[in-house]
Amino acid sequence: xxxxxxxxxxxxxxxSKQKIMSSRTANEDCLGWAARDLSGVLSPYKFSxxxxxxxxxxxxxxxxxxxxxxxxxxxxxHAKYPVVPGHEIVGIVKKIGSKVQxxxxxxxxxxxxxxxxxxxxDFCNDxxxxxCEKGAVxxxxxxxxxxxxxxxxxSSYIVVHARYCFQIPKHYPLASAAPLLCAGITxxxxxxxxxxxQREILSTSISKKEEALNVLGADKFVVSTDQEQxxxxxxxxxxIIDTASVKxxxxxxxxxxxxxxxxxxxxxxxTREMINFCVTNxxxxxxxxxxxxxxxxALERLINRDVKHxxxxxxxxxxKEE
Ligand SMILES: [Zn+2]
Ligand SMILES: [Zn+2]
Numbered sequence: 228x229x230x231x232x233x234x235x236x237x238x239x240x241x242x243s244k245q246k247i248m249s250s251r252t253a254n255e256d257c258l259g260w261a262a263r264d265l266s267g268v269l270s271p272y273k274f275s276x277x278x279x280x281x282x283x284x285x286x287x288x289x290x291x292x293x294x295x296x297x298x299x300x301x302x303x304x305h306a307k308y309p310v311v312p313g314h315e316i317v318g319i320v321k322k323i324g325s326k327v328q329x330x331x332x333x334x335x336x337x338x339x340x341x342x343x344x345x346x347x348x349d350f351c352n353d354x355x356x357x358x359c360e361k362g363a364v365x366x367x368x369x370x371x372x373x374x375x376x377x378x379x380x381x382s383s384y385i386v387v388h389a390r391y392c393f394q395i396p397k398h399y400p401l402a403s404a405a406p407l408l409c410a411g412i413t414x415x416x417x418x419x420x421x422x423x424x425q426r427e428i429l430s431t432s433i434s435k436k437e438e439a440l441n442v443l444g445a446d447k448f449v450v451s452t453d454q455e456q457x458x459x460x461x462x463x464x465x466x467i468i469d470t471a472s473v474k475x476x477x478x479x480x481x482x483x484x485x486x487x488x489x490x491x492x493x494x495x496x497x498t499r500e501m502i503n504f505c506v507t508n509x510x511x512x513x514x515x516x517x518x519x520x521x522x523x524x525a526l527e528r529l530i531n532r533d534v535k536h537x538x539x540x541x542x543x544x545x546x547k548e549e
Pocket of ligand 2: 344345346347348349350351352356358359360361362
């Protein structure tokens with residue numbers, strides 16, 4: 228009798244355990260690649276995302292650009308592991324919440340470096356959400372207002388509030404659109420703010436010269452690691468867009484009455500404007516499409532400065548269940 232009861236209890240336990248296990252795997256339907264620790268090494272990882280809320284859009288990710296932030300945040304003592312990187316996300320809308328306007332199932336869209344903000348402060352009201360008083364929530368390794376840790380675009384899909392989602396016209400190649408969401412807006416924002424129209428390119432690598440002059444239409448190309456070339460360019464520049472944080476002496480600002488200003492991507496309004504600008508003017512970032520299985524080598528190449536074009540991961544065709 229006792230033994231039978233024990234057996235029954237065990238089978239109840241087994242059943243409930245199975246139930247828990249199956250419900251867990253059923254929810255963890257988002258496939259991704261994540262870094263688990265400071266090594267930053269990425270490997271397949273299954274997780275769940277929130278259900279589609281009234282204001283949300285469910286985006287099946289087709290491509291995700293590889294940004295240097297993906298290196299920084301996967302090798303960061305403050306990172307919230309596991310870290311699923313990626314904030315140059317593009318894909319196709321599969322579901323929309325009941326209150327969402329301006330998006331339809333099947334639309335091509337992009338998601339950039341932030342996925343939430345208070346939507347109530349002066350900055351948010353001006354659609355400069357990136358400067359939100361309560362802090363914009365980063366697309367990955369950020370803590371969302373509901374307490375969950377955000378996970379980025381090295382994954383099969385994302386659920387995001389429609390406000391932080393951008394329409395991309397269907398005739399614009401999605402893979403090319405990916406880099407616009409971080410790299411594109413990072414450069415566009417200061418160019419617009421300071422009315423830049425010069426075309427001299429400074430680069431650490433001579434390998435980019437021919438392309439800068441012939442393809443990008445630059446008037447002059449300077450290798451920044453070449454002291455002579457740099458000296459010859461003294462006082463020839465009206466603006467420098469520095470996307471990699473160099474060190475400088477504050478004293479050097481006084482001589483020449485120079486000004487330093489900073490920015491971090493742009494708000495949703497300016498991001499829409501930048502996408503329209505690229506679409507209208509047929510501007511397509513140069514990209515190298517790679518499979519997700521190459522993600523670790525891709526980050527290594529970024530660290531070793533061995534990247535000529537923006538690396539973009541073909542999520543749709545290469546991110547599969549193992
Ligand atoms: Zn980025
Ligand atoms: Zn705000």
